[in-house]
Amino acid sequence: MASFQLELVSPEKLLLSRKVEMAVIPAAEGEMGVLAGHAPMIVALRGGVISVREGGQVTEQLFVAGGFAEVAPDRVTILADEATPLASLSKSEAQSRLAEAEAAFSAAANETPEKREAAMTRLLSARAMVEAALAA
Amino acid sequence: MPSLKSLRLRINSVKSTRKITQAMKMVAAAKLRRAQTQAEAARPYAERMERMLASLGASVVGAPDAPKMLVGTGADKVHLLVVVTAERGLCGGFNTNVGRFARAQVRALEAEGKTLKIITVGRKGAVYLKRDFASRFVGEISFANKKRIGFEDAAEVSAKISDMLDGGEFDVCTLIYNRFKNVISQTPVGQQLIPTPLPEAAADGGALYEFEPTEEEILARLLPQNLGIQIYRALLDNSAGFYGSQMTAMDNATRNAGEMINRLTLNYNRTRQANITRELIEIISGAEAL
Numbered sequence: 001m002a003s004f005q006l007e008l009v010s011p012e013k014l015l016l017s018r019k020v021e022m023a024v025i026p027a028a029e030g031e032m033g034v035l036a037g038h039a040p041m042i043v044a045l046r047g048g049v050i051s052v053r054e055g056g057q058v059t060e061q062l063f064v065a066g067g068f069a070e071v072a073p074d075r076v077t078i079l080a081d082e083a084t085p086l087a088s089l090s091k092s093e094a095q096s097r098l099a100e101a102e103a104a105f106s107a108a109a110n111e112t113p114e115k116r117e118a119a120m121t122r123l124l125s126a127r128a129m130v131e132a133a134l135a136a
Numbered sequence: 137m138p139s140l141k142s143l144r145l146r147i148n149s150v151k152s153t154r155k156i157t158q159a160m161k162m163v164a165a166a167k168l169r170r171a172q173t174q175a176e177a178a179r180p181y182a183e184r185m186e187r188m189l190a191s192l193g194a195s196v197v198g199a200p201d202a203p204k205m206l207v208g209t210g211a212d213k214v215h216l217l218v219v220v221t222a223e224r225g226l227c228g229g230f231n232t233n234v235g236r237f238a239r240a241q242v243r244a245l246e247a248e249g250k251t252l253k254i255i256t257v258g259r260k261g262a263v264y265l266k267r268d269f270a271s272r273f274v275g276e277i278s279f280a281n282k283k284r285i286g287f288e289d290a291a292e293v294s295a296k297i298s299d300m301l302d303g304g305e306f307d308v309c310t311l312i313y314n315r316f317k318n319v320i321s322q323t324p325v326g327q328q329l330i331p332t333p334l335p336e337a338a339a340d341g342g343a344l345y346e347f348e349p350t351e352e353e354i355l356a357r358l359l360p361q362n363l364g365i366q367i368y369r370a371l372l373d374n375s376a377g378f379y380g381s382q383m384t385a386m387d388n389a390t391r392n393a394g395e396m397i398n399r400l401t402l403n404y405n406r407t408r409q410a411n412i413t414r415e416l417i418e419i420i421s422g423a424e425a426l
Contacts, residue, residue, distance in 0.1 A: 039346060079185060
């Protein structure tokens with residue numbers, strides 16, 4: 001099967017850079033499966049799980065809290081705000097973050113729409129983190 | 137001529153100083169290596185971010201409702217300087233260089249009739265600039281109790297800046313820090329953050345991207361992230377530069393201490409010999425007189 005270069009970088013380091021066959025990324029408007037030869041796109045990511053497929057099997061699953069992805073026919077670059085392998089995700093940390101995000105969201109109720117939206121995005125990302133941690 | 141005892145004490149004290157500076161140099165070297173790896177690890181993200189921004193920004197910059205962070209407020213009245221320095225001293229001219237550079241900038245901008253606001257990151261810069269410009273201070277951030285700087289620290293700084301931008305508190309934002317060239321040379325630079333200078337699109341950057349969600353929405357999220365990244369890079373450069381500078385300073389101090397010890401030892405031996413010779417003369421002339 002045709003493969004493409006997948007790069008996953010967080011501000012602190014380069015997490016992944018290798019040839020893969022398929023990557024499923026949590027785009028802002030729904031999960032998106034990317035194969036080689038995809039049309040060029042720039043997408044925003046929401047909190048969710050990136051799955052990498054090689055040889056017909058899921059070989060890697062990472063949780064990202066948000067970020068961006070640049071898709072080109074021969075490569076995909078994911079700029080993640082924060083990425084953790086699913087296996088090392090901690091349930092308690094996810095839950096405390098969710099509680100924090102919920103508090104921030106209710107505190108932002110009277111703020112500007114942009115602020116509310118930012119808080120909302122954080123809340124959704126925290127929810128996705130808890131889900132991912134529970135599933136792992 | 138100093139007595140033998142005082143010379144001996146002096147030599148011992150310089151020796152222990154040398155031990156300390158030597159140890160500090162080793163520690164700085166180890167930390168420098170760590171800071172450099174960290175700075176290198178951050179580079180891929182910054183590069184990719186730049187590429188994405190180049191292909192995005194060009195298409196939006198002409199639009200009438202382009203985000204403020206990209207095009208600025210349109211005015212050029214109030215300047216915000218973010219000055220990044222180290223938390224500690226004993227690092228040669230590292231902090232002074234940034235401070236002097238920042239001071240020159242403030243003077244130059246004020247001479248043009250602009251209003252200045254200053255935020256310092258790092259304790260030393262605050263101390264240095266407060267002396268002259270205390271009235272322009274709008275914030276002080278210090279990471280003195282952090283062992284390692286992470287991206288969330290930079291995000292904290294950038295959140296403060298973008299809050300101020302939303303509040304219309306400044307028009308232009310410039311970041312001043314020591315750029316890490318190599319271990320012995322760090323140069324203070326001023327980098328404009330807002331309005332965001334757009335990186336040049338690559339020559340083959342003509343690829344037409346689809347955007348999801350819209351360009352504006354992505355840009356609205358990408359810009360604050362980019363701000364954070366620029367600051368993160370400055371913080372990492374700053375810490376690598378600090379350790380580099382400290383290492384050089386401590387190396388010099390160790391060498392100077394060594395020279396001083398040699399000089400003092402020579403002096404000590406000379407005095408000792410002079411004493412012996414004098415005693416001999418006294419004994420011999422005493423014996424002759426009998």
